[in-house]
Amino acid sequence: MSWETVIGIEVHVELSTESKVFCGCKTRFGARPNTQVCPVCLGMPGVLPVLNRKAVEYCMKAALALNCEVSGRTKFDRKNYFYPDLPKAYQISQYDMPIGKNGWMDVEVDGKAKRIGIRRVHLEEETGKLVHAGDDITSAESSMIDFNRCGIPLIEIVSEADMRSADEARAYLVKLRSILLAIGVSDCKMEEGSMRCEANVSIRPEGSTEFGALTEMKNIASFKAVYKAIEFESKRQAKVLESGGRVRRETRHWDDLKSETVFMRSKEQAHDYRYFPEPDLVPLEIDRAWTDRVKDTIPELPDQRKARYVADYGLGQRESSLISDDMDLSTYFEKGIEAGAEAKALANWMTGELAAALNASGTEISSSKAGPAEMAELLGMVAKNEISGKTAKEVFAEVFAKGGSPRKMVEAMGLGQISGEEELRKAAVAVIDANPGPSADYIAGKENAIMFLVGQLMKATKGRANPKMANQLLKQELDGRKKNL
Amino acid sequence: MELYEFGVGQLAEAFEKGIASPSEALSSVLERIAGLEGEVRAFLLTDEEGARKAAAKADGLWLAARKGGTKPSALTGMPFVLKDNICTKGTRTSCGSRMLENFVPPYDATVAVKLAGSVLLGKSNMDEFAMGSSTENSAFGPTKNPWDTRAVPGGSSGGSAACVSAGFAPFALGSDTGGSIRQPASLCGVVGLKPTYGRVSRYGLVAFGSSLDQIGPFARSVEDAAMVFEAIAGHDPKDSTSSPRPVPDVRKACSKGVKGMRIGLPKEYFANGLDPEVRDLVMKAVLRLKDEGAEIVEVSLPSSMYGLAAYYLAATAEASSNLARFDGIRYGLRDLGAKDVVSAMKRTRSQGFGDEVKRRIMLGTYVLSAGYYEAYYNKALKVRRVLKDEFDEAFAKCDAIAGPTTPEVAFRFGERTEHPLSMYMSDIYTITANLIGIPAISVPCGLSKGLPVGLQLAARAFDEETLFAAAAEVERGSGFAGRIGGGAR
Numbered sequence A: 001m002s003w004e005t006v007i008g009i010e011v012h013v014e015l016s017t018e019s020k021v022f023c024g025c026k027t028r029f030g031a032r033p034n035t036q037v038c039p040v041c042l043g044m045p046g047v048l049p050v051l052n053r054k055a056v057e058y059c060m061k062a063a064l065a066l067n068c069e070v071s072g073r074t075k076f077d078r079k080n081y082f083y084p085d086l087p088k089a090y091q092i093s094q095y096d097m098p099i100g101k102n103g104w105m106d107v108e109v110d111g112k113a114k115r116i117g118i119r120r121v122h123l124e125e126e127t128g129k130l131v132h133a134g135d136d137i138t139s140a141e142s143s144m145i146d147f148n149r150c151g152i153p154l155i156e157i158v159s160e161a162d163m164r165s166a167d168e169a170r171a172y173l174v175k176l177r178s179i180l181l182a183i184g185v186s187d188c189k190m191e192e193g194s195m196r197c198e199a200n201v202s203i204r205p206e207g208s209t210e211f212g213a214l215t216e217m218k219n220i221a222s223f224k225a226v227y228k229a230i231e232f233e234s235k236r237q238a239k240v241l242e243s244g245g246r247v248r249r250e251t252r253h254w255d256d257l258k259s260e261t262v263f264m265r266s267k268e269q270a271h272d273y274r275y276f277p278e279p280d281l282v283p284l285e286i287d288r289a290w291t292d293r294v295k296d297t298i299p300e301l302p303d304q305r306k307a308r309y310v311a312d313y314g315l316g317q318r319e320s321s322l323i324s325d326d327m328d329l330s331t332y333f334e335k336g337i338e339a340g341a342e343a344k345a346l347a348n349w350m351t352g353e354l355a356a357a358l359n360a361s362g363t364e365i366s367s368s369k370a371g372p373a374e375m376a377e378l379l380g381m382v383a384k385n386e387i388s389g390k391t392a393k394e395v396f397a398e399v400f401a402k403g404g405s406p407r408k409m410v411e412a413m414g415l416g417q418i419s420g421e422e423e424l425r426k427a428a429v430a431v432i433d434a435n436p437g438p439s440a441d442y443i444a445g446k447e448n449a450i451m452f453l454v455g456q457l458m459k460a461t462k463g464r465a466n467p468k469m470a471n472q473l474l475k476q477e478l479d480g481r482k483k484n485l
Numbered sequence B: 001m002e003l004y005e006f007g008v009g010q011l012a013e014a015f016e017k018g019i020a021s022p023s024e025a026l027s028s029v030l031e032r033i034a035g036l037e038g039e040v041r042a043f044l045l046t047d048e049e050g051a052r053k054a055a056a057k058a059d060g061l062w063l064a065a066r067k068g069g070t071k072p073s074a075l076t077g078m079p080f081v082l083k084d085n086i087c088t089k090g091t092r093t094s095c096g097s098r099m100l101e102n103f104v105p106p107y108d109a110t111v112a113v114k115l116a117g118s119v120l121l122g123k124s125n126m127d128e129f130a131m132g133s134s135t136e137n138s139a140f141g142p143t144k145n146p147w148d149t150r151a152v153p154g155g156s157s158g159g160s161a162a163c164v165s166a167g168f169a170p171f172a173l174g175s176d177t178g179g180s181i182r183q184p185a186s187l188c189g190v191v192g193l194k195p196t197y198g199r200v201s202r203y204g205l206v207a208f209g210s211s212l213d214q215i216g217p218f219a220r221s222v223e224d225a226a227m228v229f230e231a232i233a234g235h236d237p238k239d240s241t242s243s244p245r246p247v248p249d250v251r252k253a254c255s256k257g258v259k260g261m262r263i264g265l266p267k268e269y270f271a272n273g274l275d276p277e278v279r280d281l282v283m284k285a286v287l288r289l290k291d292e293g294a295e296i297v298e299v300s301l302p303s304s305m306y307g308l309a310a311y312y313l314a315a316t317a318e319a320s321s322n323l324a325r326f327d328g329i330r331y332g333l334r335d336l337g338a339k340d341v342v343s344a345m346k347r348t349r350s351q352g353f354g355d356e357v358k359r360r361i362m363l364g365t366y367v368l369s370a371g372y373y374e375a376y377y378n379k380a381l382k383v384r385r386v387l388k389d390e391f392d393e394a395f396a397k398c399d400a401i402a403g404p405t406t407p408e409v410a411f412r413f414g415e416r417t418e419h420p421l422s423m424y425m426s427d428i429y430t431i432t433a434n435l436i437g438i439p440a441i442s443v444p445c446g447l448s449k450g451l452p453v454g455l456q457l458a459a460r461a462f463d464e465e466t467l468f469a470a471a472a473e474v475e476r477g478s479g480f481a482g483r484i485g486g487g488a489r
């Protein structure tokens, strides 16, 4: 039987506001443990939260950029559960009146456009961080708590279950990150935990309209892991169903080392969060004027960027999407243009040679040694016929591996294309002299024989000859000899 | 007349004129406390040294004022007491619980900051986490009623009420979630005010029912209470639910009289369960208001009977969440015998909380749990809205609502501890003001069987002016102002 995978994604993003969401503490990452805390974020008895309006605006901005309705009246709720990193034993969150709802985002996978619904975008507070002297909280000899992170504003973005493949899920996340970075509400660093995601996966027979039981996957720390986790999980579920079993609604833990999901807890073991309206905060009214003001601060978003790439640089739809949907690629592309690269050639390299090299080495484009300036220099030499395309690829590989200036590398390796006519003519004469047979054939009227001679000339110059010029010079020399006969 | 018998206004005048100094007033109350505290047990902590320092500082300020310097605020140098659920920086705040027996807050409640120039004598006893109506739920033993030490002082702010009644302090602060200021004020024969929700900052008040809690004053006269109210009220940026409205001049309102004021009597408040003597004393006071020019109108609050149920759903739900933070991880009691974090939390909470607190946490947890929220918590919210509508309707016909504060005078120790519901009943007249956020005050209006009876007045939200005008008139009629607990001498 053929199965269809159904995916919904929840993303948590820490907002990059100066201060925390309900107190004045700083939000800097990496500070000494428990140095950015106060009675409010430590949940001491009797203290009260005061809402940071900047955090509300960042959440509104994200919601608006995701085409959400930003509601007029909203409120906060308490999500109650016990855990040592949650000092009040409840998290102030939003239950039934999120700041944003009913939005959407378009992604493109294999040249096909797809609209993914955004169910809600809401604001809540971050928890503290546990550091275990051991593997986990149950087996550790002792655990320590760092509350610096506690109270940093967090937004949760919940998609509809609209994705049907791991590729779509990845495209969604890449573009979501790109949008959030563009509007500047978060640094979206998965490795520092400022962006985290959970995927809900279920499968159903191809053509079915019913949904299967879903599993919720936690601990996914990279986009690559999301892809792998979804692939693994949909196959696991298919195996369960094909062997006559039943998929249970449960939460599973992604083990990145083993590349598999493992059972964490069943639906029955799930927390009852006992949500109720937060009595310490008054309901929040978001009026039209405020929404409009926030809307005005939203800069160019990926979709607009794509349109600009097509219109201004003549890029194709596919390349434009590929680059504009990814913030890092867009940044690279625009820096490259700024450094003088020709747009189409740059886009070609970025989606071809560069993409392949990044993929093969597992490098992020933002840390590529062949940066936009290097790439612009390389492409400039190709455009001016200083090096051949083939040489460019060799130089690129070197620069990608070791870094440095492509021009200097060309000079050092003596790879510059021979464009000086005299130098190349000498070499052409030598080739003709060394190959009397083919030369005679050409003179006798077999025009195709020139191809062999061009090849020989390229070989003799180690590819540094401009093929067009080589062809021209060889013909001139032979035609001259023909006349002299 | 001894200085400990002086009220807030009288002491302020004495300080200003140099008739007495804050240190002299302090000595007088400390002597009074030394003589009677062994019997009354109103304090959980006294800070004589801190008080003497504060008084000496205030002496200087009043002295400087008399020499032509700036006049300090009226409450400067005034001895007072805080209920032990109001956080005081560097001074233990226990909430009457083993859970916080050693908890010293690193911050002050906003009201404590506002009263920084006054002289804090100590922290008063209370029902654990403000849950109770007799102080019998204090983990550190009950407080006695200064009028009769066999009787309870009421609760949960029983210690503060007893302090003011016994002459330990001219004023004290308490907190009122369902009557916790007004009921003990009534039982101890003092004035107790629950301000409009949002009038006084809750910052630093250890929360019980966040949407119901308000801090308010106890004093031996209405005008004294007015002075304290003015000192602690006003918007606080640290409390989002505090109101930016300007605080009215309620001291002036005390001499306004009730001519033309319409006083509403809810017929439901004078029905079953009300002690006939209490009823008669309240009615007599109401008739005196009529003699002074007030118009008495009958109003109806038919849904009042659902108030108690709605209260116990809303308050326990919020409490279950508010008290969840006491898990032994960061401060307060911690059970050291546990092997893992879950059992450490469970054991800490089992040992740290008393029965009534546990009962309410369980009740509140149940009320909020999946599948019951609609039936309980949401229904309680609906009742609150209905009650508000009924009060709005009543306030269209009258300016203030009068009735008894409690159905009976102070009961004896142990009388109601076996039956939590009978204890809950003593709040039947007070809880609606909390449910809809309006201000209410209890004023003594006489004695029944030798024990004080309180009359409760309620007014529209933020109309404390009307409340004080009417309360002062009741006080003039009863002649109770300034009286010190009868049994304590």
Ligand SMILES: [Zn+2]
Binding pocket: A020, A023, A024, A025, A036, A037, A038, A039, A040, A041, A042, A151
């Ligand atoms: Zn803080």
